[in-house]
Amino acid sequence: MSELVQDKESVVAATTSSFSNTTPTELNHSRTFLDARTEEDLISGLRKEIEAGRLPPNVASGMEELYWNYKNAVLSSGASRAAHAVISNMSVAFDRMLLGVEHPFTFNPYHKAIREPFDYYQFVHTYIRPLIDFKNSYVGNVSLFSELEDKIRQGHNIVLISNHQSEADPAVISLLLEAQCPYIGENIKCVAGDRVITDPLCKPFSMGRNLICVYSKKHMNDDPELVDMKRKANTRSLKEMATLLRSGSQLIWIAPSGGRDRPDPSTGEWFPAPFDSSSVDNMRRLVEHSGAPGHIYPMSLLCYDIMPPPPKVEKEIGEKRLVGFHGTGLSIAPEISFSDVTADCNNPNEAKEAYSQAMYNSVNEQYKTLNSAINHGRGIEASTSTVSLSQPWN
Template identity: 35%
Template sequence: MDKNSTSKVISFLNSSIKKGEIPSKEGKLLLAFYTSYQKTVGTIKDVTPIFLTFLKLMIKQFKEPYPFEPYHKQIRKPFDYYQFGKDFVRPLIDRGASSISGKERLREISEHLSQGHNAIFLANHQTEADPQAIFLMLEEEFEILAEQLIIIAGERVITDPLAIPFSMGCNLLCIYSKRYIDHPPEKKHKKQLHNRKTMQLMSELLKEGGKCIYVAPSGGRDRRNARGELEIAPFDPKSIEMFYLMAKKSKIPTFFYPMALGTYNLLPPPETIQVELGEERSLNRAGVHLSVGPQIDMEHYPGMDHPDKHLRRKSKADYIWKLVHDDYQKFPR
């Protein structure tokens, strides 16, 4: 990218901050984000048009924040936020170093959906760009599935200004995760009520049938341990059991599949969990990997005969986590 293009984005950003259209705190984050994005993909694509579009979407949000409902349907008109999110993330993905496995399962899932059945992916989660990475990996052969996918997302994707334009292009069921529900304490009850409403909406969606849902039972992103090794975060037994019971209650055939994602290098999360909004984003161009394993038998698993129901549920969660973990370990390093 030439210097004129770079200065055009920076000038627009500085002008927007000066006019009060973008708060100074977010302005600094946006400058760092732009610098990282331009450095990462600027040699293969002129990032000026799409980043200026992103800044204009940000200004629109600061002026008039979008009122997300507990169940948000992706916005395709008059502006196509779904396509915008894909186009923004696309140059970050090195297609030659990427892989997708389990296509026969994806075809199987597409058939289930066409029959009015449901499918739920129990997956790990690594970056804020996971939804767009999934969309891009599916778009060549499974575009309809990508467009139908409903993401179970934490509230940060609808409250962090930098994430909102991307979230508007997703089908979202938004919940407050256990990591953040107590912060701040005075809002805990309100957050709990929101979560109950969201779960009721998901129950209604499953009863309608033909729904495909992605959920990360860990409740957060995978991170590196003290030795610097990337670990698949453990799955929460209560989360898995809740989805399973809701699926049974729907009376609609619902099929569970393990999904392993390898997207960490695109946009590594902070080393520690941040309660406050406003994390810096550091981007990389990298291969991404997606794998969908065989359908999970939710009734039969190691430890299913244990007399303690809590240990049975933990055994199920650990079993499903291992399915995802083992598929993840097969990804190229």
């Protein structure tokens, strides 16, 4: 936990090199947070940056709130060097957030993870790893992930249809597969909503992922004046995805619910949000028309406790960042054939709905197994005939 991906001097050296069109004055990035050695240094640094006019008060307030939440979560793990990890990880996180405010990064419709000169991918892993209780985390059918890697290397396209629980989902996928299938984590391309590429507290973490950037249907009409722009942007992203699939060897993760899962307001129980059948069908048709062999697998995630979303969908950017230390889960099931599911359907719309429901049912069943293992304390014994749980990092 105490290991940093890069020492602070290497972070300074890489500070603005990954940004295009920088000027000599832009290279004078503040060292306030990288020089921090204590909690007091970090918190007073926020005040210093506000006074210098480099950090808006509302962003600084969000950063401070994140610090306290992250600290409480990591310390609750009981790890021997948890306090050191908090200061180390938050100092680099604050530095990246400040840099993003000073020199805003713009995401292309298809964004490739920035790995140098500053490795944002490993930065995310270092930050998220202390939040995962690996003793109470499980992967379902891990051997299937190894099979995916073989198919991708052979030129096949793979699409993972999944639920979506937190901003940490991509990192959870990578970290739970890091020991046995690191290729999956490094090569997965996530279909991401605009909020994770616009929120200043979230952008540095998004920069470390391969992203296909879209505007979520849930937020399409938040501002009527931007609807046309959002639709055109989504069309560009769709074309980028089609181009990628035509080249083969692609691994794409999409959550067709259009957003994160939310708990049942009456019971408080979490469950995968219903899928949008049009989103599932669009991916299916893109895969079928790519010209390369393609496969679609249902995948399930359980990790809401480490970064739970707001109880309700919010219009405004800048949600509160709650953080926790908890077990997480990831599972995958065999691919579902469209022709097998829809053989008895009478029309295309019925077939579309049937296929989407089959995907959702599989994700939901896997989720129940993960929930039994993690939240109900059954562990490996929660395995079923279709979901074999393991801890591949042990």
